[in-house]
Every structure is written in C-alpha cells, then in structure tokens.
Amino acid sequence: MSQYKTDLPFARKLDTADPLKVFRTRFYIPGNTIYMDGNSLGLLSKDSEITLQHNLEKWKNLAIDGWLEGDRPWFYYAEEIGKLTAPLVGAEPDEVIATGSTTVNLHALLSTFFKPKPGKNKILTDETNFPSDIYALKSHLKLHGLDPDFHLVMVPAERDGTLSEGRIIKQMDEDIALALFQSVIFTTSQLLDVATLTREAHKNEILIGFDCSHSAGVVPHAFDKNDIDFAFWCGYKYLNGGPGSPAFIYINKKHFEAEPLMAGWFGYKKEKQFEMSLEFDHERSAGGWQISSPVILGLSPLEGSLKIINKAGIEQIRAKSTKLTAYFIFLADQILAKNPYNFYIGTPRDPDKRGGHIALKRDTEIRKINKALKSRGIITDFRPPNIIRLALAPLYNTFQEVWEVVYALKEIIEKREYMKF
Ligand SMILES: Cc1ncc(COP(=O)(O)O)c(C=O)c1O
Structure with a gap:
C-alpha cells in the first residue's frame, strides 16, 4: 500500500x-500563481535581494575601492561564490568558480580537455543532450579540423526517451577522447549514474564531464569521490541566481596544471594579476579558467540564495x-x-x-x-x-x-x- x-x-x-x-x-x-518553473528560472529570494542591494550600495559608496575594500571585496567574490557552491557538488572550495555563462564555460573547458590525437579523436554524447552543448561540441571538433558527422558519437535514447547507461558504456571505444553528458536530462529528469559512467570512461582513458544545470542545488553530487574530470552548470535554475546569472565551472584538482586555452587576465595567478605580465600563467584552481572581470552585480543574488540553500x-x-x-x-x-x-x-x-x-x-x-x-x-x-x-x-x-x-x-x-x- x-x-x-x-x-x-x-x-x-x-x-x-x-x-x-x-x-x-x-x-x-x-x-x-503556483510556480513550477524553477528549472527554467528559479525565484527571487529576499536573501538575494539583500546581497544585490548590498553590492549596489558598495558601488554607490566605495566605487573603485569596492574591488579590494569593505566586506567581501569584489576581487575575490567569484571565488567566494564558488566556495559556497562547492559543498553542493562534493568539491573542494578551490575546485569551483562562479564565472562566465553555461555554454561559454563549456567552450572554456573543451579548450583544455578536448585534445584529439590520431586514433583517439571522437567525442561521445547522447541525442537527449541540450542543443547548446551539442553546438559547442561540434564547434570544437571543427576547430580541430574534424567532421562532426563522423567524430561526434551520439548515443540514442531508448523508446521511452530515457538513456541506458549500459548502451552509453558500450560506446566508450578506444577512439573516444572525451565524453559529455547531462547529470539530469533536461526533458525527462532522468538522473544518470555519474559514478559508473566516470569509472567506465576512465577504464578506457576517456576524459568525462557533466552539465549539471538541472541537478545543481537540488541533487547532491560527489564529484571528488566519483573523480569526474570537469563539470559546469548554470546559476539561474535551482540556484535561484536570477535571469542570465553567471554560471559555474568545476575542475578536478588533478587537472589544475592543465592549460586554459581560452585564457583571460582574470584566470592569471591571483596575487600577481596586476603585475600585468604578457606571459599567461594561470591560477592553479578552477579560478584559472576565468576569462574576464567577474560580473559582480550578476553574482550578487547567488550569494544570498546559496546561503539559504546551505542553511537548508x-x-x-x-x-x-x-x-x-x-x-x-x-x-x-x-x-x-x-x-x-x-x-x-x-x-x-x-x-x-x-x-x-x-x-x-x-x-x-x-x-x-x-x-x-x-x-x-x-x-x-x-x-x-x-x-x-x-x-x-x-x-x-x-x-x-x-x-x-x-x-x-x-x-x-x-x-x-x-x-x-
Ligand atoms: C542543460 C542545459 N545546458 C545548457 C544550457 C544553456 O545555458 P546558457 O544559455 O546559460 O548558456 C541550458 C539552458 O537552459 C540547459 O538547460
């Protein structure tokens, strides 16, 4: 019963x-209203309103000094928001950064993690993946002179629209260099077995990443324990960061030495950024994958909403x-x-x-x-x-x-x- x-x-x-x-x-x-669209745009909280207002006041009263003065100086704000998010995904504080936007972050990650070699030059994904992710994967294949029709392997969905992990694993052939899946599928809400997919990918020397836009803030993850290579997700769904909120990057610390190839000055070694060297040397943390100045007003609502998520x-x-x-x-x-x-x-x-x-x-x-x-x-x-x-x-x-x-x-x-x- x-x-x-x-x-x-x-x-x-x-x-x-x-x-x-x-x-x-x-x-x-x-x-x-009865609002059941929080997986498209999460709602505004009073807590987010307060943290946004706080940074507006800082801008009003401190102007340029807000970058280094006052509580939570803006220069470190993206790292601080990353730290607040790390416990939700089972990561260490320096493995998560709030930056960019979802698809841009995928491009930044692919610049590092997709390194095709002869005989190992394909990407594995599935046909239920979000279109923007597929566009990004195809772009990187083309950037490397590869043909998406041949080098992008798409696992089909089962009859009921879900994905079979067994079928995905069967496609993890020697010629696959990188695999990318959503943790939770945006249509069916299927939660994939991240641990098993990662273990099987690594057996075949495949790097694996996850788009966690539909799980971050509602499904706990154990990225470090599962040993996934990278992940990214948006801030505007269950994280309630607001329309077009900045997004997130997770980099497994074992990859901190890898090079961000969409480099920008905010990824430079944090304490030496203002030495203005012309040789890029990235921060050995997820922060190294930042490109531009953090969008402080965009990040602000996330501070309030992450505090309530962590409190709950x-x-x-x-x-x-x-x-x-x-x-x-x-x-x-x-x-x-x-x-x-x-x-x-x-x-x-x-x-x-x-x-x-x-x-x-x-x-x-x-x-x-x-x-x-x-x-x-x-x-x-x-x-x-x-x-x-x-x-x-x-x-x-x-x-x-x-x-x-x-x-x-x-x-x-x-x-x-x-x-x-
Ligand atoms: C699963 C998933 N991935 C990627 C995106 C693309 O996000 P953005 O427009 O922030 O690049 C979305 C947008 O809703 C999404 O649901």
Missing part, C-alpha cells in the same frame, strides 16, 4: 511535517525533492492515468534515477493543456514533442501545490478547457 493518499488534508499534513517549510517565506512567489542543507533538499516527485507520480497514477485523462509519467520511477522535475506526457493536446494551466496561474513549461515539465523546487513548492496542480489537470480535461487555446 502506498504511503500517500489522494485527499487534500493529506497534502496539508505533508506540508505541516515538512522541515523545509520555513524557506518558502524567503521567496517572492509571483501573485496568485543539500541532503534535506534532496529528501524533500524525492518526496515531492514521488507524491506527484502517485497522484498522477491515481487520478490522471485513465481515459479520458491519458497522462503518463516520462520520468524514471526509481527515486535514485530522477532529478527535481517531472516530465508529464500525453500524446495529444499537451501544448494546449500547458496553456490552460497557465491561464489558471499554474506556471510550467512545454518541451516538444509531448512533455509538460513541472519543477518541484523544495525550497518554495508545497505538497498542497502538487495536489492542486494534479486536480487542475483533471478539471482541464473534464471541462475540455484546453479547447480554447
């Missing part, structure tokens, strides 16, 4: 027992996240699976194999149904061909909201509300 029930008082009971419930009050929830604790966040997704799956199975509802779950049912969002599928009218949800103030997103993504952000979403969304979907179908769109 399931531990869950379908009635509203039961959802409220889950909220009452939720150890993270206090955090919702720290966030601005857009008026009269990534293990507690993950515990609530798996409970929210399990509860959604339970309700969807009970209420939305039968005719005429005909919804089904596109996310793995094993909690160890799923991330923070749910892929709800239906073979017809799904785009219109997503619009009907929006007209009721329920913010989700649609991903072609047949997925509504619902991000259940543990710091601000509630079990009652999950209940309300499932019952809203039921009514949308019963009243054929989607026909209006």
Whole structure:
C-alpha cells in the first residue's frame, strides 16, 4: 500500500511535517500563481535581494575601492561564490568558480580537455543532450579540423526517451577522447549514474564531464569521490541566481596544471594579476579558467540564495525533492492515468534515477493543456514533442501545490478547457 493518499488534508499534513517549510517565506512567489518553473528560472529570494542591494550600495559608496575594500571585496567574490557552491557538488572550495555563462564555460573547458590525437579523436554524447552543448561540441571538433558527422558519437535514447547507461558504456571505444553528458536530462529528469559512467570512461582513458544545470542545488553530487574530470552548470535554475546569472565551472584538482586555452587576465595567478605580465600563467584552481572581470552585480543574488540553500542543507533538499516527485507520480497514477485523462509519467520511477522535475506526457493536446494551466496561474513549461515539465523546487513548492496542480489537470480535461487555446 502506498504511503500517500489522494485527499487534500493529506497534502496539508505533508506540508505541516515538512522541515523545509520555513524557506518558502524567503521567496517572492509571483501573485496568485503556483510556480513550477524553477528549472527554467528559479525565484527571487529576499536573501538575494539583500546581497544585490548590498553590492549596489558598495558601488554607490566605495566605487573603485569596492574591488579590494569593505566586506567581501569584489576581487575575490567569484571565488567566494564558488566556495559556497562547492559543498553542493562534493568539491573542494578551490575546485569551483562562479564565472562566465553555461555554454561559454563549456567552450572554456573543451579548450583544455578536448585534445584529439590520431586514433583517439571522437567525442561521445547522447541525442537527449541540450542543443547548446551539442553546438559547442561540434564547434570544437571543427576547430580541430574534424567532421562532426563522423567524430561526434551520439548515443540514442531508448523508446521511452530515457538513456541506458549500459548502451552509453558500450560506446566508450578506444577512439573516444572525451565524453559529455547531462547529470539530469533536461526533458525527462532522468538522473544518470555519474559514478559508473566516470569509472567506465576512465577504464578506457576517456576524459568525462557533466552539465549539471538541472541537478545543481537540488541533487547532491560527489564529484571528488566519483573523480569526474570537469563539470559546469548554470546559476539561474535551482540556484535561484536570477535571469542570465553567471554560471559555474568545476575542475578536478588533478587537472589544475592543465592549460586554459581560452585564457583571460582574470584566470592569471591571483596575487600577481596586476603585475600585468604578457606571459599567461594561470591560477592553479578552477579560478584559472576565468576569462574576464567577474560580473559582480550578476553574482550578487547567488550569494544570498546559496546561503539559504546551505542553511537548508543539500541532503534535506534532496529528501524533500524525492518526496515531492514521488507524491506527484502517485497522484498522477491515481487520478490522471485513465481515459479520458491519458497522462503518463516520462520520468524514471526509481527515486535514485530522477532529478527535481517531472516530465508529464500525453500524446495529444499537451501544448494546449500547458496553456490552460497557465491561464489558471499554474506556471510550467512545454518541451516538444509531448512533455509538460513541472519543477518541484523544495525550497518554495508545497505538497498542497502538487495536489492542486494534479486536480487542475483533471478539471482541464473534464471541462475540455484546453479547447480554447
Ligand atoms: C542543460 C542545459 N545546458 C545548457 C544550457 C544553456 O545555458 P546558457 O544559455 O546559460 O548558456 C541550458 C539552458 O537552459 C540547459 O538547460
């Protein structure tokens, strides 16, 4: 028998027992909405507002001196934000830097880690990877004079849209130089087995990196323990850093001596940067992969939001996240699976194999149904061909909201509300 029930008082009971419930009050929830789009853009917190305001005041009052004076001088700010993020991914403080933007960071990482040699010159990825990552991989193949049609090996998805780690491992041939996967797949929310993929890649002398945009801040990682080579992720989803927030780079410390080949002066040895040498000598930390001046106002909201994430604790966040997704799956199975509802779950049912969002599928009218949800103030997103993504952000979403969304979907179908769109 399931531990869950379908009635509203039961959802409220889950909220009452939720150890993270206090955090919702720290966030601005857009008026009269149920916001389930935190895997596209996380919400603004009061804490982020405070840290942004703080740096605006510093700019107002200290101007240029803000770089080296006051609390948290800007010259070290990207490293400080990196340090706050390191515990979320199982890294040492100097292995994470907040810098650049997601795709730019991938380019910077590929400049170092993709070193094709005759007989070992292919990149392994999969066809569910995010398009921007694929574009970057193809660019680097072309930069090396290689043909993406031949040198980019794309593992196909299974029939249900998920990836099979076994099938990925089978493709880890001798001629693969580098492998890149998402930790959590942006469509299905499948959480890949990072440890096993890394172990198998290394057996075949393949360097492996992960795009953790859909796991950072909601799924704990153990990068050092797993010994992955590099990772990158955005700041604007579960990290709640704001629209276009700076992103992150993780470099395994064993690679600190490797050369950043998209070099810029902010990657120079920190304490000697202003000697203005014309010979680049990078800082032996993830900071060495910075290129330009850190975007201080962009980084500022991350300071506040990371403090609440660390206060809540990534293990507690993950515990609530798996409970929210399990509860959604339970309700969807009970209420939305039968005719005429005909919804089904596109996310793995094993909690160890799923991330923070749910892929709800239906073979017809799904785009219109997503619009009907929006007209009721329920913010989700649609991903072609047949997925509504619902991000259940543990710091601000509630079990009652999950209940309300499932019952809203039921009514949308019963009243054929989607026909209006
Ligand atoms: C998984 C994943 N990778 C990469 C990106 C690209 O991010 P950016 O626009 O910050 O380069 C996104 C954007 O949503 C994403 O979801």
